[in-house]
Amino acid sequence: xxxxxxxxxxxxxxxxxxxxxxxxxxxxxxxxxxxxxxxxxxxxxxxxxxxxxxxxxxxxxxxxxxxxxxxxxxxxxxxxxxxxxxxxxxxxxxxxxxxxxxxxxxxxxxxxxxxxxxxxxxxxxxxxxxxxxxxxxxxxxxxxxxxxxxxxxxxxxxxxxxxxxxxxxxxxxxxxxxxx
Amino acid sequence: xxxxxxxxxxxxxxxxxxxxxxxxxxxxxxxxxxxxxxxxxxxxxxxxxxxxxxxxxxxxxxxxxxxxxxxxxxxxxxxxxxxxxxxxxxxxxxxxxxxxxxxxxxxxxxxxxxxxxxxxxxxxxxxxxxxxxxxxxxxxxxxxxxxxxxxxxxxxxxxxxxxxxxxxxxxxxxxxxxxxxxxxxxxxxxxxxxxxxxxxxxxxxxxxxxxxxxxxxxxxxxxxxxxxxxxxxxxxxxxxxxxxxxxxxxxxxxxxxxxxxxxxxxxxxxxxxxxxxxxxxxxxxxxxxxxxxxxxxxxxxxxxxxxxxxxxxxxxxxxx
Numbered sequence: 001x002x003x004x005x006x007x008x009x010x011x012x013x014x015x016x017x018x019x020x021x022x023x024x025x026x027x028x029x030x031x032x033x034x035x036x037x038x039x040x041x042x043x044x045x046x047x048x049x050x051x052x053x054x055x056x057x058x059x060x061x062x063x064x065x066x067x068x069x070x071x072x073x074x075x076x077x078x079x080x081x082x083x084x085x086x087x088x089x090x091x092x093x094x095x096x097x098x099x100x101x102x103x104x105x106x107x108x109x110x111x112x113x114x115x116x117x118x119x120x121x122x123x124x125x126x127x128x129x130x131x132x133x134x135x136x137x138x139x140x141x142x143x144x145x146x147x148x149x150x151x152x153x154x155x156x157x158x159x160x161x162x163x164x165x166x167x168x169x170x171x172x173x174x175x176x177x178x179x180x
Numbered sequence: 181x182x183x184x185x186x187x188x189x190x191x192x193x194x195x196x197x198x199x200x201x202x203x204x205x206x207x208x209x210x211x212x213x214x215x216x217x218x219x220x221x222x223x224x225x226x227x228x229x230x231x232x233x234x235x236x237x238x239x240x241x242x243x244x245x246x247x248x249x250x251x252x253x254x255x256x257x258x259x260x261x262x263x264x265x266x267x268x269x270x271x272x273x274x275x276x277x278x279x280x281x282x283x284x285x286x287x288x289x290x291x292x293x294x295x296x297x298x299x300x301x302x303x304x305x306x307x308x309x310x311x312x313x314x315x316x317x318x319x320x321x322x323x324x325x326x327x328x329x330x331x332x333x334x335x336x337x338x339x340x341x342x343x344x345x346x347x348x349x350x351x352x353x354x355x356x357x358x359x360x361x362x363x364x365x366x367x368x369x370x371x372x373x374x375x376x377x378x379x380x381x382x383x384x385x386x387x388x389x390x391x392x393x394x395x396x397x398x399x400x401x402x403x404x405x406x407x408x409x410x411x412x413x414x415x416x417x418x419x420x421x422x423x424x425x426x427x428x429x430x431x432x433x434x435x436x437x438x439x440x441x442x443x444x445x446x447x448x449x450x451x452x453x454x455x456x457x458x459x460x461x462x463x464x465x466x467x468x469x470x471x472x473x474x475x476x477x478x479x480x481x482x483x484x485x486x487x488x489x490x491x492x493x494x495x496x497x498x499x500x
Contacts, residue, residue: 015188017188017189020188020189032191032192032193033191033192033193034189034190034191034192036189037187037188037189037190038187038188038189039185039186039187039188039500040184040185040186040187040188041182041184041185041186042182042183042184042185043182043183044183045183046183049183065358065359065360068277068278069277069278069279069280069357069358070275070278070280071270071273071275071278071280071281071283071284072266072269072270072272072273072275072281073273073275074269089266090266090269090272090273091263091266091269092261092262092263092266092267092269092270093261093262093263093264093266094260094261094262094280095194095201095202095260095262096278096280098194098195098199098201099199099201099202099358099360099361099493100357100358100359100360101360102359102360102496102497102498103497103498104195104196104199104496104498106195107192107193107194107195108193108194108201108262111263112261112262112263112264112266113262113263113266114262166497166498168426168497169359169360169497170359
């Protein structure tokens with residue numbers, strides 16, 4: 001099984017939103033909707049402040065509550081991976097998965113079915129990187145298989161300090177943020 | 181300490197800036213589903229306790245109301261679906277871990293069980309209609325089916341208790357299974373919604389009871405249920421006060437936040453405490469208008485579900 005993960009270097013990210021534009025273009029995300037977004041967080045007290053840019057999206061959790069709650073099986077995990085997807089033809093638009101996601105990463109398309117980041121599964125089939133990763137001008141985004149100890153993402157997590165978002169929600173997210 | 185937080189490009193409809201995926205349709209469905217669950221449980225228990233002759237309005241007719249409530253509730257739920265043409269997909273899968281999947285299939289058991297129980301009790305509940313239609317007596321297929329229902333009445337009632345209780349509990353579990361929404365994430369919700377469903381249903385039933393003894397019995401049961409519901413709400417609030425930071429933040433919605441008045445005045449005060457005192461005074465011989473007591477309980481039940489659905493969506497792990 002492949003454990004696909006995205007590693008994002010917050011020390012390199014400048015919040016340019018190129019990843020957002022690339023995703024919208026690649027996945028034909030309609031106007032007014034977004035599968036990924038930018039968070040700019042300033043922490044500390046003046047004058048000791050620190051700034052962090054993060055590009056956020058579905059965390060493709062190892063234990064995804066959005067899949068568990070789906071009553072029709074539309075929300076599912078791609079075989080032999082940790083990629084969570086939505087089968088449009090099975091989705092009723094009940095929004096149970098939207099409520100279950102602690103990251104608020106899902107949304108309802110104008111047609112009525114639920115959508116979200118797919119880690120560009122269609123590109124992975126062709127051995128291409130997700131669109132957002134491939135366009136990043138500062139090369140702050142890395143993508144690969146964490147079950148391969150020699151993959152770039154595995155090596156980065158071995159050598160750099162990192163965090164995940166809301167680990168206490170217990171979903172085991174697969175997006176890692178390098179913090180130093 | 182976070183000084184500033186700026187989010188760019190996240191403008192998803194119904195998600196940002198505030199989760200608002202479920203509107204009036206869901207609380208209405210949860211309320212009517214609770215009433216329907218209560219109708220099946222109460223009527224089944226009346227049959228099992230052998231009180232069918234004594235409480236004629238509390239069996240077949242109550243089940244009929246339950247079916248009506250559930251059908252309207254399911255209509256509301258259908259309106260909430262964003263991809264309505266795919267509604268049939270609920271019945272092409274059974275997802276063991278999905279409360280909504282369990283709920284969908286429980287609804288499918290609810291209808292036939294209710295219908296069979298209605299037929300089984302038709303002799304006492306719908307005697308005039310039954311005589312007029314005629315098909316339920318004699319030798320025909322309907323007559324044989326009716327005889328079978330009457331023969332299996334107690335077994336059907338036992339299934340009715342389980343099905344009704346499952347439906348009532350499910351309306352709460354549907355919300356409580358979401359760990360992403362700390363306002364809902366309490367195992368008390370299943371029992372709370374079931375008890376509330378039973379209490380509101382009895383309040384509804386009392387509107388039609390003319391017999392003094394029957395009124396006294398059901399009013400007493402309702403008082404017990406209200407006390408139980410108040411205790412459950414107390415435990416639920418304690419859970420927020422003694423919980424983790426995220427739990428305390430969620431509890432703020434009803435303890436100083438936007439939903440404080442709705443909870444303490446409309447759900448607890450007017451929806452539970454006031455009717456409890458009114459039923460108690462009535463028990464002591466005071467003249468109390470039943471319509472007012474029942475309406476307060478029914479409105480309180482609806483207010484509880486409105487509060488749960490709307491306030492719950494405002495809570496979450498994400499702080500932006």
